Amino acid sequence: MTSALTISGLDCFYGEVQVLHGLDLDLRKGEVLCLLGRNGAGKTTTLKAIMGLVPARSGSIVLGDRDLTKLAAHDVPKAGIAYVPQGRRLFAEMTVAENIEIGLMTRNKGSQTRESVLALFPLLRDRLRQRSGTLSGGEQQMLAMARALCLEPEVLLLDEPTEGLMPSMIAKIRETVAKLRERGVSTILVEQRVDAVLSVADRVSFIENGRNRETVGVETLRGDPAFVQRYVGVG
Amino acid sequence: MSFGPHLLLATLEGLVTSAVLALTALGLSLVFGVMRVVNVAHGEFFMLGAVLAWWIASLATGHPAIGFLLALVVSPLIVGAIALVAERLVLRRLDYNPEATIVATIGMLYIIQQLALTFYGPEARPVEAPFSYRILFPWFGYSGYKLSVIAFSAILLLATWFVLTRTRIGLVMRATQYDRETAQAFGIPVGRVYAGVFAMGAMLAAIAAVLIVPIQQAHYLMGLDPLLLSFIVVIIGGLGSLRGTVVAAVLIGLSDGIISVFFSPTLAKIIATMIVAMVLVFRPQGLFGTAAR
Ligand SMILES: Nc1ncnc2c1ncn2[C@@H]1O[C@H](COP(=O)(O)OP(=O)(O)O)[C@@H](O)[C@H]1O
Numbered sequence: 045m046t047s048a049l050t051i052s053g054l055d056c057f058y059g060e061v062q063v064l065h066g067l068d069l070d071l072r073k074g075e076v077l078c079l080l081g082r083n084g085a086g087k088t089t090t091l092k093a094i095m096g097l098v099p100a101r102s103g104s105i106v107l108g109d110r111d112l113t114k115l116a117a118h119d120v121p122k123a124g125i126a127y128v129p130q131g132r133r134l135f136a137e138m139t140v141a142e143n144i145e146i147g148l149m150t151r152n153k154g155s156q157t158r159e160s161v162l163a164l165f166p167l168l169r170d171r172l173r174q175r176s177g178t179l180s181g182g183e184q185q186m187l188a189m190a191r192a193l194c195l196e197p198e199v200l201l202l203d204e205p206t207e208g209l210m211p212s213m214i215a216k217i218r219e220t221v222a223k224l225r226e227r228g229v230s231t232i233l234v235e236q237r238v239d240a241v242l243s244v245a246d247r248v249s250f251i252e253n254g255r256n257r258e259t260v261g262v263e264t265l266r267g268d269p270a271f272v273q274r275y276v277g278v279g
Numbered sequence: 280m281s282f283g284p285h286l287l288l289a290t291l292e293g294l295v296t297s298a299v300l301a302l303t304a305l306g307l308s309l310v311f312g313v314m315r316v317v318n319v320a321h322g323e324f325f326m327l328g329a330v331l332a333w334w335i336a337s338l339a340t341g342h343p344a345i346g347f348l349l350a351l352v353v354s355p356l357i358v359g360a361i362a363l364v365a366e367r368l369v370l371r372r373l374d375y376n377p378e379a380t381i382v383a384t385i386g387m388l389y390i391i392q393q394l395a396l397t398f399y400g401p402e403a404r405p406v407e408a409p410f411s412y413r414i415l416f417p418w419f420g421y422s423g424y425k426l427s428v429i430a431f432s433a434i435l436l437l438a439t440w441f442v443l444t445r446t447r448i449g450l451v452m453r454a455t456q457y458d459r460e461t462a463q464a465f466g467i468p469v470g471r472v473y474a475g476v477f478a479m480g481a482m483l484a485a486i487a488a489v490l491i492v493p494i495q496q497a498h499y500l501m502g503l504d505p506l507l508l509s510f511i512v513v514i515i516g517g518l519g520s521l522r523g524t525v526v527a528a529v530l531i532g533l534s535d536g537i538i539s540v541f542f543s544p545t546l547a548k549i550i551a552t553m554i555v556a557m558v559l560v561f562r563p564q565g566l567f568g569t570a571a572r
């Protein structure tokens with residue numbers, strides 16, 4: 045199977061502190077790859093490195109035939125990667141419509157994209173004039189995903205999208221990820237709990253201390269709970 | 280003159296001050312709001328605007344309006360270009376670090392001031408108003424030019440508001456202001472936005488200065504007062520709030536005009552400073568600012 049995104053030997057630092065140590069990761073075309081790992085393992089940093097928000101000191105991140113580490117941060121999304129940050133990071137003072145507009149502007153998408161994104165999240169359509177900071181947690185997560193999907197991305201990065209949400213909202217998010225998978229979007233999904241991903245992921249990479257310890261298919265995990273214990277501890 | 284007309288005169292004078300102050304403070308507020316840079320050199324961009332206006336007007340011949348209008352266009356452009364260079368050469372290299380940029384802009388303040396002293400000299404020089412028409416009220420005549428300054432500032436403030444809230448440029452600026460990192464993840468080149476905002480802030484100060492030189496002469500030390508008053512306005516109004524900036528500028532300008540006319544300019548300054556102290560104690564985010572989260 046061909047790769048959508050390949051990370052090799054990635055080293056990242058915050059100041060003098062090294063957080064990623066030669067991390068390797070391979071995202072295949074059309075799959076949902078889940079990153080599992082404890083708090084502080086380096087999952088968020090990996091996504092930020094892909095987006096160019098944390099500089100790579102060495103290693104490469106290849107999308108198609110381009111090395112993203114050579115691009116300015118604001119050119120990475122234009123290459124077709126959309127990012128839903130941990131904690132959503134909406135432009136809280138702006139309206140729902142303005143947040144969506146910023147997503148559309150990234151790759152010069154128009155009303156057709158806007159309509160198809162709003163069709164995925166019909167709830168947002170009734171809230172277009174509302175300040176996004178006043179939406180409920182679940183609605184904010186939907187908007188964060190809608191804003192990202194306005195790029196019509198080839199690769200989607202989702203950082204703990206179900207964090208702090210009600211079960212019904214979690215189901216809705218999962219459903220959306222599955223729908224996007226059908227459309228051929230390659231997704232990296234970061235979660236802390238394995239039960240949150242078994243139903244949507246194709247493969248799981250276990251991140252520990254800034255390294256990718258092992259990547260396995262979900263069937264393997266379903267058959268062997270001990271796997272998860274080893275890297276993520278209880279739960 | 281009886282009380283009523285006297286009050287009208289004081290109010291008009293106050294509004295002229297408000298108008299120029301609102302433009303200057305808006306520049307300071309935009310730069311802080313979007314870039315988190317406290318630009319101590321802001322008053323020097325104002326001074327440069329005035330000094331360049333004199334120079335440009337002195338080159339033009341014919342009707343005074345020609346020189347003035349030329350200055351109104353060219354002087355802010357030159358000041359904007361200088362600000363752009365300063366941003367690229369200094370602020371960007373400091374990675375917009377809040378403390379370092381304060382020290383750096385203090386340095387810019389002295390450099391610009393000394394350059395002005397060297398090339399322009401210590402004299403105060405006026406620029407002739409573009410027209411000398413006087414509006415005749417029943418009690419006194421009033422400079423038509425001063426009224427046009429109020430109108431022009433109001434139009435410019437409205438235009439800025441329109442750009443910030445109704446255009447893509449404004450959307451990009453606000454996104455950068457709220458969350459620099461996420462803005463980049465949506466293709467916004469925040470470095471270029473910063474450069475543009477810094478230039479725009481300086482240009483607003485320069486425009487204000489060109490408007491004021493027919494009323495108050497150009498001088499190399501004239502930047503200090505607008506800087507202090509802009510800080511006062513921005514603290515009272517709330518950093519980054521356009522509405523707050525305008526309301527606070529009108530408040531400070533009017534109270535300055537009225538109290539100066541009826542009592543003394545010193546009392547006006549005392550009261551302005553007291554308002555700042557009260558705001559800092561009871562509402563540190565300013566009248567219209569939102570509290571930091
Ligand atoms: N902005 C930052 N500055 C310094 N250290 C950071 C920063 N962000 C994260 N870290 C550190 O980097 C490590 C990895 O963090 P992160 O990637 O957020 O982990 P995860 O998302 O897996 O919980 C942690 O030890 C964290 O403390």
Ligand SMILES: [Mg+2]
Nearest residue numbers: 087088089130
């Ligand atoms: Mg994280």
